[in-house]
Amino acid sequence: MQSDVIDPKLVQEFLSFTKNVADAPKLVPAPAEITLESTPYDVAYEEDKVRLLHFKPLAEKQIKTPLIISYAIINRYHILDIQPKKSWVRKILESGIDTYMIDWGNPSNIDKYLDFDDYVNSYMDSCVEFVKKETGTDSVSMQGYCTGGTIATIYATMYPRKIKNLIATAPVIDGWKDTTVVSNVAKHIDVDKLVEVIGNMPPEFMYYCFSILKPFEQGIEKYYRFFKNIHDKEFVDSFLRVEKWLSETPPIPGELFKQWIKDIYQENLLIQNKMFVGGKQVDLKNITMPIFIQTAVGDHLVSPECSMPLYYAVGSQDKTLRVYPTGHVGMIASSFSQKQILPELIQWLKER
């Protein structure tokens, strides 16, 4: 028989939760008041809307080969430097690696016709050439995250001599093997029509894709936890930074988006070595430099099944594949990444 008496603990919890909600504006800043950048940098090179950021060194002894991080075309680069304690960039700098980051910028309508050719053969190549010249090296280490991992991988197939080490973190490679709900939408969408009518892929479409990824965990539970932990400064700061980062995704140039969806998700040309960029065929066997592939078992944006085929497709003898017990963002901006993923990566880079 059900009891008619309400548990006092429940009442207390309810009252405490409502008090937290009421107190929230007094305790935490509004997302608009938060600055996402934490590690100082100079803008070393600019081309159109693309910027190459050069982070200021944090260690005296520097490793000779510089590292260029190719951030994704979705959201902005800030997640790799979201806060000092969870900063991917800071940890790498502290290990003495000279670090650059490609910020793809905020494309507008005028950039509608930018495609893979522009991103790989123009922007990325200009950045690599700039870094080579500035540091006096013949080749650089390149890390690509998510869609930035795909661009970095394609670049490495076309300019293998310029890349000493390649790190692909959750790269989108085999679209047919991707088990995420985003790939289901991507496989069915009429992308020609979308780009013809709308032009650049608007952020709203990306937000829709985000909304179907764990909608209840991300839409309800996450915010419940936020208000429940409103007095935990570290938790709240981290939460708001990630939320702000999530809410600021730039449009994707129409032609690039079209090629992305068709060649990778719908026809799956990249893994079959049938994709063309700037009139040249992309052959993953051209990747012969040391390669480190990082995937996460809980990645619901790029499933490990989508990234792992790269390991078997490249021509490298020196290749490493890791599957970490975390998610897409957890892999690059979490305590776990600081304790396990980054030390492993830094060691791998130092050995090479």
Place this chain on the structure above:
Amino acid sequence: MSQDVNLPLDYYKHVSLFWTDLLHLMSGKPLALTSVGPMRNWANDIKKISAEVIESYESVVQFNQRLTEYYKQLTETWNEAQKKVNAKATSIPQDSEQLEAYKRIWIDIFENDFTQLFDSEKFGQNYSKLVSAELDLTKHWENILNVALQSLRLPTRKEVDEVYKELHELRKRVSKLEKKEPSDAE
């Protein structure tokens, strides 16, 4: 009638177009006589806009069908998930942790069922058709706007796109030339 008109929508479209065209023809001469300059264009524009509105009816119907199907899929999944939660709720112990346990079960079941829906072929197909119908509607709206833009002697979206394309190609050529320059000098 020059075409087979079987469906009610086709018939409605035909009747609307017939009267729009005929009224335009009938009023053509009086309008030409009484209106001058931009006003003459305005009369022509009205016909183009009316024709575009009539053409868009089919897209509106398509969009509504797909939107209904979309919400039907969401509602059915919601109802099924809620049934599963209700069936499981009886096994939750009646203690102070009950609310937390119920919330966890609710989220897990809903997450699982909705992920299955979003991952299904049926959802992917309907969502794609929904977006496609929305784009058809956007296209009609753009065509109507183009009529107004042309009337004001302003560039249409297509013309602006041509400029963007030209600029993109020029930027590419300049970039290639800039890269070539140092090696030529050597």
